[in-house]
Amino acid sequence: MPDPVSHGGVPRSLRLGVAGPVGTGKSSLIALLCRELGHRLSVAVVTNDIYTDEDARFLRSAGVLDPERIRAVETGACPHTAIRDDVTQNLLAVEDLERDFAPVDLVLVESGGDNLTATFSPALVDAQFFVLDVAGGGDVARKGGPGIARADVLVVNKTDLAPHVGVDVLQMVHDAEHARDGRRVVALSRTDAESVAELRDWVLQTLERFRAGTLVPVDPGPMAPHRHAEGQDHAESHDHLHGPDHPDEHDHHHEHDQPDGHDQHGWGEVRPGGEETRYRHVGAAHRP
Amino acid sequence: MSAAYLSLLLADGRLPTGAHTQSGGVEPALHAGMSLAEVPHYLRVRLRTVTETEAGTAVLARATWLAAEPGHRTAPLAVLDQAWRARTPSDALRDAADLLGRSYLRMAAAVWDLDELVGPAAGPGPARRVWCRAVVVGVTAAVAGLSTVETARLVAFEDVQTVLAAALKLVPFDPSHGVAWAAAAEPEVERLVASVAGLTAPDELPAHSAPLIEQWGQLHRETERRLFRA
Numbered sequence: 224m225p226d227p228v229s230h231g232g233v234p235r236s237l238r239l240g241v242a243g244p245v246g247t248g249k250s251s252l253i254a255l256l257c258r259e260l261g262h263r264l265s266v267a268v269v270t271n272d273i274y275t276d277e278d279a280r281f282l283r284s285a286g287v288l289d290p291e292r293i294r295a296v297e298t299g300a301c302p303h304t305a306i307r308d309d310v311t312q313n314l315l316a317v318e319d320l321e322r323d324f325a326p327v328d329l330v331l332v333e334s335g336g337d338n339l340t341a342t343f344s345p346a347l348v349d350a351q352f353f354v355l356d357v358a359g360g361g362d363v364a365r366k367g368g369p370g371i372a373r374a375d376v377l378v379v380n381k382t383d384l385a386p387h388v389g390v391d392v393l394q395m396v397h398d399a400e401h402a403r404d405g406r407r408v409v410a411l412s413r414t415d416a417e418s419v420a421e422l423r424d425w426v427l428q429t430l431e432r433f434r435a436g437t438l439v440p441v442d443p444g445p446m447a448p449h450r451h452a453e454g455q456d457h458a459e460s461h462d463h464l465h466g467p468d469h470p471d472e473h474d475h476h477h478e479h480d481q482p483d484g485h486d487q488h489g490w491g492e493v494r495p496g497g498e499e500t501r502y503r504h505v506g507a508a509h510r511p
Numbered sequence: 512m513s514a515a516y517l518s519l520l521l522a523d524g525r526l527p528t529g530a531h532t533q534s535g536g537v538e539p540a541l542h543a544g545m546s547l548a549e550v551p552h553y554l555r556v557r558l559r560t561v562t563e564t565e566a567g568t569a570v571l572a573r574a575t576w577l578a579a580e581p582g583h584r585t586a587p588l589a590v591l592d593q594a595w596r597a598r599t600p601s602d603a604l605r606d607a608a609d610l611l612g613r614s615y616l617r618m619a620a621a622v623w624d625l626d627e628l629v630g631p632a633a634g635p636g637p638a639r640r641v642w643c644r645a646v647v648v649g650v651t652a653a654v655a656g657l658s659t660v661e662t663a664r665l666v667a668f669e670d671v672q673t674v675l676a677a678a679l680k681l682v683p684f685d686p687s688h689g690v691a692w693a694a695a696a697e698p699e700v701e702r703l704v705a706s707v708a709g710l711t712a713p714d715e716l717p718a719h720s721a722p723l724i725e726q727w728g729q730l731h732r733e734t735e736r737r738l739f740r741a
Contacts, residue, residue, distance in 0.1 A: 232634030275736050297740040299532040300680045311529035311614040312740075325635035 230318055236267070236327040237433040238317055239426065240306065240343035242370050243354030245336030248380040250278045252354060252422075253331050255413060257287035259423040264328040264430075267292040267320040269313060273302050273335040292324060302335030307445075310347040317347070329430065339368035345440035350429055353443075355399075356380040361390040364399035371399065373443035376407045376425060383412040514656040521648075521655065522668050524676065529614040533607065534677030534739035535670055539727035542734070547682050551692050554671055558699045560721035561599070565645045566666035567707040567716045568595040572649025573662050574711075584627055585640075592646050594713035599643075601725040603732040607741035611644040619647065623654040663707050667700040677739055 241249045250270075257266055266288060270278040272295055279295035282288065296312050298305040305313060313332060321327045332348055334341055343351045353370035355363050358381055364371060371377055377399050385392045392410055399408045407425065411418045432438040524530065537545075540553060568591060575587045599605050620629050628650055630639045645666065652662040675689040710716065728741060 231632040231639065234635075274738060297532045297737065299534070299677070299740070300738045301531045304531050309525075309527040309529060309531060311527055311617060312532055312610070315529075315610070315613055315617070319638070322635055322638060 230321070233318070233322045234326045236265075236317075236321050236330045237350075237430045237438075238330045238332060238348045239429070240332045240334065240348035240351035241354060242306070242334040242342055242351060242374065243336070243378075244338065244359065247336075247354045247356040247359060249333050249336065249354050250281050251413065252352065252378060252380065252411070253333055254282055254285045254287050255419060256331060256423070256426060257282075257285075259419060260329065260426065261288055265324060265326060267317075267324055267327050267330045268294070268333065269316045269320065269330060270295045270333045271298050271302055271305050271313065271335040273298060273300065273337075278333055292320065294320065298335050302337045303341045306332070306334050306341065306343045306347060308344070310344050313347050329426070339363075339366065339370060340445060342370045342374065342443040342445070345442045349433055349438055349440050350375040351443070352376045352378050354378045354380055357382055357385045357390040357392060357395060358388050360388075361395045361398075364395050364402055367402050369443040369445055372402050372404075373406065373441070375429075375441070376409055376422075377403060378422070379408060379410045381412060382410045382418070383414050512656070514658065514661060517655040518657050518661045518665060521651065521657075522665050524672060526618065528611065528618050530611070530669070530673060531676075532740045533611065533673055534681070534741065535674040536604075536724050536728055536731075536741065537674045537677050538681055538737060538739045539731035539734075540724075541678070541681055543723075543727055543730075547678065547684060550674065550678050551695060554674055554692065554696050555699050556721065557670055557674065557724065558667060558696065558703050560719040561604075561724055562667055562670040563703050563707060563717050564595065564598050564719060565670070566663040566703055567710050568643070568645035569649035569652065569662050569666045570659050570707050571710055571713060571716070572646040573653040573657070573659065576650045576653040581627065585630075588628070588642070588646055588650070589640075591713045592643055594716050595643050595645055598716060598718045599725075601728040604725065604728040604741060605643070606732075607728075608644045609641045610740070612642045612647045615644055615647045615651065616642065619651040619654075623651070625650065625654065659708050660704055663704040664700065667703050671696050671700065680738060 241253055243249055253268055257268070260266055268279075268282055268288065270276070270282065270293065272278050276295040279293050282293050283290040294316050296305065296316050317330050317332065320330055332343070334343065342353070351370075351374050353374035353376070355371070355377065357379065364377070364379070379392070379395055379399060382392045384390075396408050396410050400406075409418060409422050409425070411422060413419065429438060520526070535557065537550065537553065541547075545553060571591050572588060575591060576584055579587055596605060599608070616625065616629060619625055628642065628647070648666060649662060652665065657665065671693050675693055678684075679686055679689055706717070731737060731741060
């Protein structure tokens with residue numbers, strides 16, 4: 224997990240991920256949040272473009288944020304890797320922004336537009352949006368996937384286009400809510416002030432939770448959570464490894480060996496070679 | 512733990528150091544018109560020029576870390592870091608190596624005690640001192656117990672695999688051919704290992720010229736369409 228307080232004495236921002244397929248409006252959503260929040264919060268942006276720095280250039284040209292607060296990270300054709308299993312370059316970009324513009328309240332990290340399976344590692348972001356749009360078809364939300372099912376917020380974007388593409392927004396939102404077991408769904412249109420306010424208020428509430436120390440990053444995961452055949456909840460059978468931050472669900476991917484080295488999962492005890500003095504027990508205070 | 516095991520661990524492409532964002536210069540080379548068939552030659556050029564300098568720097572960083580008294584290691588490492596910079600004319604390539612140095616140190620400092628290299632927390636304002644990747648790899652090799660030869664081979668192997676993995680993404684081909692090319696590079700890799708194993712001081716670092724690699728590196732930074740950082 225990211226250090227909740229600081230890195231090297233630099234205050235930590237709330238880090239929010241924005242994932243979703245190409246063309247659903249991730250960059251526009253970020254521009255919208257910058258416009259809505261930029262005057263009251265210190266905001267910065269990291270983009271993960273697959274083949275160009277198009278997204279970073281779009282955001283710079285949108286004029287909603289100081290261009291120097293927008294940085295692009297190359298992904299080496301691996302947008303999934305860059306936000307999920309080797310988040311190093313993204314973490315460095317986020318930490319650089321936090322250092323260069325300290326104090327930063329909010330860093331928005333945009334994923335390279337990928338398929339439905341790409342979600343952010345909790346080692347990179349504290350919470351995440353997954354963005355769909357009505358133009359992609361009303362049935363996409365039903366298809367599910369980790370981002371659709373378990374991102375902190377599912378945004379159904381461009382609702383103003385619904386009449387033109389023959390999509391029933393209410394049905395699509397209903398399908399999404401069903402797929403998400405009641406987790407938050409925001410039907411968004413830039414032209415619908417109420418929906419914009421809902422999104423903005425969620426960010427502000429999440430920032431409050433982050434500052435209060437009660438925001439727990441949750442991995443949407445590459446796989447659906449499951450129970451063992453014998454009916455024993457998987458979480459219960461491994462509670463010696465998992466801290467209190469996975470109270471109700473998790474999957475088979477024990478991705479708790481985060482390079483950030485928070486010790487909440489007891490890694491200090493199980494780290495290989497932990498008894499040897501040349502191997503360190505990792506603590507957040509030692510991060511470079 | 513055995514150094515042989517840790518040597519494999521550090522050579523694994525899955526090591527989380529952001530290396531998947533790098534192409535070892537093969538992306539701009541291909542853009543500039545180099546053909547896929549020339550990739551083995553490209554590997555040989557790198558192993559005889561920039562990669563030899565890189566490996567030599569890592570070998571010397573390893574020796575420096577082991578020889579200097581704890582608390583007095585950064586001064587001689589800074590001299591070495593400067594020697595590497597003086598032999599790397601392209602600032603685009605130096606920047607890429609610095610970013611990789613930071614990434615590598617982030618990983619290594621979570622595994623070994625590298626506080627001296629990391630430096631004290633600076634707080635907001637100027638960032639910590641940045642070390643080029645070769646220095647960080649060499650110091651990591653030192654604390655992992657790798658020998659001089661293992662250190663040099665690690666750097667050379669990584670360079671070969673970085674180029675081939677990136678080429679595979681840019682101009683897809685039967686991936687087993689890439690493995691064959693990597694295997695065929697072994698004599699060049701061992702030649703490099705032998706040539707840097709005896710280095711004892713930064714002044715002895717090879718200062719080759721690889722003007723095309725440097726020029727392509729400079730051009731690549733300005734391109735608006737790229738998959739890889741460098």
